[in-house]
Ligand SMILES: Nc1nc2c(c(=O)[nH]1)N[C@H]1C(S)=C(S)[C@@H](COP(=O)(O)OP(=O)(O)OC[C@H]3O[C@@H](n4cnc5c(=O)[nH]c(N)nc54)[C@H](O)[C@@H]3O)O[C@H]1N2
Ligand SMILES: Nc1nc2c(c(=O)[nH]1)N[C@H]1C(S)=C(S)[C@@H](COP(=O)(O)OP(=O)(O)OC[C@H]3O[C@@H](n4cnc5c(=O)[nH]c(N)nc54)[C@H](O)[C@@H]3O)O[C@H]1N2
């Protein structure tokens with residue numbers, strides 16, 4: 136195999152089939168920009184992708200100090216050389232002419248260019264003023280899942296011990312808060328139990344609300360390769376849309392939105408009823424089985440069939456596959472997490488594994504997925520609503536231990552209440568108790584729910600907003616100070632993917648203009664604020680990525696996410712390595728819980744758990760009586776209906792999510808020509824039956840409205856569940872050319888104009904996937920199709936109605952077998 140493939144038309148490339156328990160073959164994917172031959176590349180610089188949570192390892196091609204392409208790294212355990220379409224083409228955004236190159240400050244209502252001293256001076260002056268007048272609780276930090284570990288750790292120290300505020304969270308709240316919470320509820324602690332290698336060994340792979348084909352395309356290539364090899368796995372897919380995963384599934388369940396818990400309880404009911412249960416595992420490693428058995432006793436497939444609107448026979452089939460699997464791998468993502476019973480549902484998937492004893496062996500594992508490339512780092516460094524190193528804010532000895540690492544008094548680190556979650560921070564900003572909000576690496580004016588509210592919060596005079604980004608985003612346009620950041624390829628740092636694999640990304644080229652790495656910006660702020668430890672020395676003692684990494688290692692020592700066995704040198708040249716990596720496990724750790732549950736004991740656990748219905752936190756006394764020996768907790772949950780159900784005025788269910796070719800608010804993928812062209816504007820998916828009832832056709836301009844707001848887009852008729860609408864959330868109001876404005880009379884195109892301010896009680900993750908909506912015709916189409924891809928879940932129900940999505944010559948990338956290996960990376 137050594138050929139060129141249009142990777143827009145064939146996003147997953149060609150197959151390299153392999154059999155069960157065999158190693159996944161290598162395939163080197165390379166894309167070089169037009170006019171550049173491989174021999175012209177002067178340097179290849181090691182990195183890992185930051186456009187999803189896989190951490191696809193790649194080398195960046197450098198020609199004359201500029202990026203010229205990318206090539207997959209065959210030595211890496213995650214991708215064995217493969218790259219997805221966003222990996223191949225997304226890097227081009229770095230060189231976009233509209234990058235921010237100098238800081239901006241607001242003067243007389245307008246953002247004007249300035250130097251770094253002026254911008255940082257304003258931030259420091261406002262910070263000091265607020266600390267004097269209103270105290271640390273008036274300052275909040277809202278960060279990302281897309282910076283590097285070194286940056287989050289530095290931010291966590293400066294916010295929690297320097298400023299002393301409890302208001303620090305990441306956009307990981309919107310993303311993987313439920314993954315972390317579900318792991319804490321079941322295992323007492325965050326930390327992914329499974330490994331991507333489990334795909335090589337599983338005989339059944341169950342995907343819950345996870346469109347892996349589009350959102351982690353390289354791991355989908357792995358599944359596709361196994362499907363074509365000997366002894367292929369059977370797939371169970373739970374998703375209301377006809378995703379590529381659904382099309383390949385042995386059993387596809389397409390439930391009504393917001394009914395995951397009912398479905399999962401029926402699966403558990405069947406598995407327990409038929410005694411597909413590992414009684415020895417349950418006795419040795421869990422508490423709570425009896426309660427679960429009692430809870431799901433009445434949850435028959437017929438009962439769930441009525442709630443979920445899927446045939447009872449299909450539920451029985453799925454339960455049979457899951458119940459008889461000899462190695463079961465489950466993956467979980469936003470169809471579960473962005474829902475009103477997010478944690479309750481995610482925990483039931485852990486329960487499937489606990490009752491079946493399907494953990495800690497090759498092929499038997501659960502992946503409570505992350506979405507963003509470095510969401511895991513946000514969580515472990517405590518830049519989200521947790522303390523660093525998975526320490527328990529309710530456990531005084533954990534706080535004291537952290538205080539020792541930071542050389543501060545325990546009372547310096549706020550732990551009077553759980554760290555503030557992002558949705559609450561925006562509420563505080565709305566009410567006026569937070570007066571300064573520093574936003575780094577996220578675009579809330581497109582990605583948070585109910586955008587009219589977010590715009591009015593960020594637009595207030597009394598709120599001083601700092602935005603640190605690559606571009607003048609929708610959010611940056613509302614800021615008081617805009618700081619130009621360097622990004623991937625222009626700075627060095629580490630990132631940890633969804634299966635705990637740590638990768639180093641080296642700097643390949645200089646950032647544009649005066650843009651600076653986020654780490655340098657945070658260090659500069661800490662220095663100007665003169666944060667001190669309790670002995671009067673500087674609070675932050677590191678000065679560059681590697682010294683920051685070394686500082687983090689000290690904070691992670693002895694914790695579940697132990698990095699002490701890793702160094703930059705060890706991460707250079709070879710494969711990424713899975714934490715924990717320490718003296719006992721110098722090569723890293725494939726799977727957690729291979730030998731029982733390790734971090735659930737009351738003295739060591741990260742969390743004492745929450746009530747899944749109210750979100751109330753349990754205390755140590757309750758936890759100790761429930762789980763004195765630190766086993767896994769089997770937590771049952773009753774199904775509760777979604778908060779918003781379709782009715783007369785809003786007869787549809789509405790869900791939002793992703794498409795293969797775009798990343799989030801498109802600041803990068805809209806600036807990569809191949810990706811932009813594949814899905815250039817928003818669309819609305821509806822079923823053929825609903826389109827016929829309303830007299831609508833492919834390409835008609837339609838309006839989707841909810842009690843919060845409305846958006847307009849072209850209609851794509853698909854095989855989606857009848858009664859359900861889908862809108863991709865990637866399209867902000869950035870496109871001024873097309874006349875979409877936030878304040879104009881014409882509705883915009885951002886999905887979040889319509890979504891609700893509401894969240895899961897335990898994880899506080901917002902509900903992007905359950906709303907009721909109306910659908911109306913605005914204007915007949917001219918016969919052109921909606922701007923939606925045909926290669927994905929948005930494939931038209933009538934294939935002949937729409938020309939196939941292709942990328943043509945600009946999208947050609949090479950694929951090579953093992954012979955294409957290169958040894959010349961720096
Ligand atoms: N191409 C691309 N890849 C990405 C990203 C991107 O923006 N673009 N973002 C990354 C990030 S940060 C994340 S978090 C991940 C997200 O990755 P995914 O979770 O895979 O993506 P989504 O499209 O948000 O949602 C997945 C599926 O949930 C289904 N769903 C909706 N409602 C329900 C429900 O009630 N029940 C069930 N069972 N399913 C439901 C939807 O039909 C959808 O197919 O992707 C990562 N990878
Ligand atoms: N309706 C709906 N809304 C959703 C979702 C959904 O499924 N439906 N999904 C939610 C999820 S899971 C997520 S993760 C969020 C994502 O939402 P956001 O985080 O708002 O999305 P991004 O576009 O990734 O924003 C990242 C920003 O960081 C900038 N950036 C990139 N690299 C760097 C860097 O190195 N340094 C700095 N300083 N900036 C950088 C980018 O230019 C961009 O502006 O959206 C959430 N919102």
Ligand SMILES: [Mo]
Nearest residue numbers: 309310506507
């Ligand atoms: Mo996400």
